[in-house]
Amino acid sequence: MRYFCIEKEYDIDALQLMEKEVPRPGHGQVLVRMRAASLNYRDLLAIGGSYSRNLPLPLIPLSDGAGEVVEIGEGVTRWQQGDRVAGTFFQDWDGGEITDEVPKSALGGAIDGVLAEYVLFRERGLVALPAHLSFEEGATLPCAALTAWHALQSGNLACGQAVLTLGTGGVSLFALQFARTAGARVIATTGSEAKAEKLRLLGAGEVINYKTEPNWETAVWKLTGRRGVDLVVEVGGAGTLGKSLKAVRTGGHISLIGVLSGSTGEVNPLPAVMKSARIQGIYVGSREMCETMIRAIEMHGIRPVIDHVFPFSEAKAAYRYLQSAAHFGKVVIAIQ
Structure with missing residues (x-):
């Protein structure tokens, strides 16, 4: 072999x-x-x-x-x-x-x-x-899909809620697909207009170009009527967590996953305190979680x-x- x-x-x-x-x-x-x-x-x-x-x-x-x-x-x-x-x-x-x-x-x-x-x-x-x-x-499925599934499940995502995804990697795209299947609104970010159109075709309601709008957290805030999203699938890490804390609503949830923007940096914890926001670290998931996810993928025909x-x-x-x-x-x- x-x-x-x-x-x-x-x-x-x-x-x-x-x-x-x-x-x-x-x-x-x-x-x-x-x-x-x-x-x-x-x-x-x-x-x-x-x-x-x-x-x-x-x-x-x-x-x-x-x-x-x-x-x-x-x-x-x-x-x-x-x-x-x-x-x-x-x-x-x-x-x-x-x-x-x-x-x-x-x-x-x-x-x-x-x-x-x-x-x-x-x-x-x-x-x-x-x-x-x-x-x-x-x-x-074993890492990217299950990580996205775990991220949404940990935030108790419900129909009608708003989810923020960052970028167009595997975890973010699976999160978009799962969230839309659950009846949630998805706001996505990307640095490419070509990728923005693909995100819309996948079901993203709004797409923010972080290169033309570097203060994308403000754009999210405005898009949600100055309320913030219910859940953030945070794959950026130290470089984006501060912005995600500003984009999430009071009492909202941030599933912290990746380090795409780096593993070191200053993050002001005050917004998390003032908003009573929950930050949950996500490290892929168990076999039982994976089996539940696969049943959902089969039921909804997700590809x-x-x-x-x-x-x-x-x-x-x-x-x-x-x-x-x-x-x-x-x-x-x-x-x-």
């Missing part, structure tokens, strides 16, 4: 295509023939060495992948040969609250990921793919937004394309 590996140093150019024997599943394990994998911003941080210098090298990267079961180990009852599945981001978070042990089972970080032709998974570290999705579409699919041999090009920030939606690698 072939697989990609970060062996000794952190860099996209350090990604190496290697070979080894196909593993055999042990007790409670499932062998999956991978058909597709998708990239997240986290993967850029990991391969660049800024996610964590404690990553165990050599490391097979990427957390998100989908494929078909080809062999099951002793004691496995949840799956059988031929099942179409995706691996869960955390292999050891079945349900309930997150614990200190959960991050130790994160694919493509604490443990080997899915950028390989075959991968061994824990029996409960898999979910069934929605029947209407391709492997490429299914590979986008992930994929920008480009690269062949397995062009994995480095996929990383570089994501790095360019030219994408609208998910960047996927087909594993054939």
Whole structure:
């Protein structure tokens, strides 16, 4: 089998295509023939060495992948040969609250990921793919989709409420799709007029260009009748959190997810206090959350937004394309 590996140093150019024997599943394990994998911003941080210098090298990267079961180990009852599945981001978070042990089972970080032709998974570290999705579409669900789903669920999103999404990455687009399905109004931001039109086609009620309107929080305030949005899906981090605090309503909710604008910076906590706003950190989600999300995706026929699919041999090009920030939606690698 072939697989990609970060062996000794952190860099996209350090990604190496290697070979080894196909593993055999042990007790409670499932062998999956991978058909597709998708990239997240986290993967850029990991391969660049800024996610964590404690990553165990050599490391097979990427957390998100989908494929078909080809062999099951002793004691496995949840799956059988031929099942179409995706691996869960955390292999050891079945349900309930997150614990200190959960991050130790994160694919493509604490443990080997899915950028390989075959991968061994824990029996409960898999979910069934929605029947209407391709492997490429299914590979986008474990991190980006579930993070967006968790972000909206944590804010108790209800029909008729207003949601603010930032940018056009995978999490933000999934949040837009889920929020619209729930009957919410979505205000989105982007720095591109071409992307703004795509956001409107996906269902965004209003789109703010943060390059022409750098004080986008004021624009949000005006669009909501000087009330603010009910929920912010905050993927920017330190560079945008202050603006999100101004854009959210009194008693509103901010789901804090990413660090796209940086991990350091000054944030005035006073608006959070004066507005009694809730800020909830979101770290992907559990298998049970993922299964609930997949039922909703199937019920409403939701299809992930994929920008480009690269062949397995062009994995480095996929990383570089994501790095360019030219994408609208998910960047996927087909594993054939």
